[in-house]
Amino acid sequence: MKNVLSVSGINKTYQSGFVALHDITLDIHSGEIFALLGPNGAGKTTLINTICGIVKASKGVVTVLGSDNVDEYRLARSEIGLVPQELFTDSFETVWNTVSFSRGLFGKPRNPLYIEKILKQLSLWDKRNNKIITLSGGMKRRVMIAKALSHEPKILFLDEPTAGVDVSLRRDMWELVRGLQKTGVTIILTTHYIEEAEEMADRIGVIRSGKLILVEPKADLMQQLGKKQLTLQLHEPLLQLPPALILNGVSLSVDGLTITYNYDSHGEQIGIAKILEILAAENINFKDLHTSQSSLEDIFVSLVNDQELIA
Numbered sequence: 001m002k003n004v005l006s007v008s009g010i011n012k013t014y015q016s017g018f019v020a021l022h023d024i025t026l027d028i029h030s031g032e033i034f035a036l037l038g039p040n041g042a043g044k045t046t047l048i049n050t051i052c053g054i055v056k057a058s059k060g061v062v063t064v065l066g067s068d069n070v071d072e073y074r075l076a077r078s079e080i081g082l083v084p085q086e087l088f089t090d091s092f093e094t095v096w097n098t099v100s101f102s103r104g105l106f107g108k109p110r111n112p113l114y115i116e117k118i119l120k121q122l123s124l125w126d127k128r129n130n131k132i133i134t135l136s137g138g139m140k141r142r143v144m145i146a147k148a149l150s151h152e153p154k155i156l157f158l159d160e161p162t163a164g165v166d167v168s169l170r171r172d173m174w175e176l177v178r179g180l181q182k183t184g185v186t187i188i189l190t191t192h193y194i195e196e197a198e199e200m201a202d203r204i205g206v207i208r209s210g211k212l213i214l215v216e217p218k219a220d221l222m223q224q225l226g227k228k229q230l231t232l233q234l235h236e237p238l239l240q241l242p243p244a245l246i247l248n249g250v251s252l253s254v255d256g257l258t259i260t261y262n263y264d265s266h267g268e269q270i271g272i273a274k275i276l277e278i279l280a281a282e283n284i285n286f287k288d289l290h291t292s293q294s295s296l297e298d299i300f301v302s303l304v305n306d307q308e309l310i311a
């Protein structure tokens with residue numbers, strides 16, 4: 001698979017001495033939607049801004065389609081469109097002028113046909129002569145996307161594209177981003193909404209406290225979604241599991257009163273029926289039984305917590 005972006009050993013220490021990024025290494029594949037998922041303050045914006053050359057890395061290298069983002073900044077930057085988290089859109093300029101001007105900033109020759117195409121694609125064509133200040137929040141956000149696309153970049157960064165956006169507008173945004181992907185643009189978005197990553201991404205990277213703790217295809221993460229758990233509350237505490245129950249995924253709580261069985265709905269499994277059969281044969285009585293299924297949210301939370309223990 002071709003990579004369009006390579007991030008290698010990036011560290012960022014802010015002037016305050018705060019270490020916002022620890023040794024981030026990541027490749028982005030051509031044509032994918034990559035979601036960088038993490039809680040507030042994890043370092044998502046810092047990472048995106050570092051890649052885009054707005055924040056200077058303390059260490060490490062970023063290469064955008066073969067161009068170093070420091071030594072060949074203009075070349076690298078010309079391949080990138082950035083829709084920042086904070087929108088600066090209280091402009092008295094018209095939509096058309098704003099987007100055309102943005103293209104000019106990248107030294108690209110005028111191309112009214114291209115601007116028309118993106119305004120139509122973003123459902124802004126009817127608003128092209130309106131002043132930005134008169135537009136709704138959702139339209140302003142689309143103007144920012146049009147601006148970011150004005151110089152025909154191959155990679156588009158969307159920093160929290162739906163933060164504070166209501167649910168139906170969020171769906172519109174997802175639709176729009178998928179449409180952009182179809183035009184061949186590689187998309188990297190940040191989000192703290194698990195649902196957004198789940199809905200949109202081909203691959204998901206989880207960032208926490210400046211560390212990239214996981215990068216996986218979404219399909220693989222969804223596989224983990226199939227993880228299930230059976231919990232049995234026992235009448236009498238056990239000192240240890242009987243040998244027949246010393247099986248993969250079966251464990252006993254410290255107080256001896258709870259047996260849990262973790263199993264994967266996709267993979268091989270012993271089966272709940274088998275476990276219950278063994279319990280009956282061993283004369284172990286339980287007073288309560290329940291099963292639960294983990295969501296991507298649980299996986300995310302447990303990853304984040306694990307990391308807390310290590311940090």
Ligand SMILES: Nc1ncnc2c1ncn2[C@@H]1O[C@H](COP(=O)(O)OP(=O)(O)O)[C@@H](O)[C@H]1O
Pocket residue numbers: 014015016018020038039040041042043044045046047
């Ligand atoms: N200019 C700065 N100086 C010092 N610390 C900063 C600066 N910008 C961001 N930070 C800190 O870096 C961490 C990551 O911030 P940010 O990248 O904005 O996270 P996210 O986008 O994931 O919410 C936060 O703890 C934030 O307070």
Ligand SMILES: [Mg+2]
Pocket residue numbers: 044045046085159160
């Ligand atoms: Mg941010």
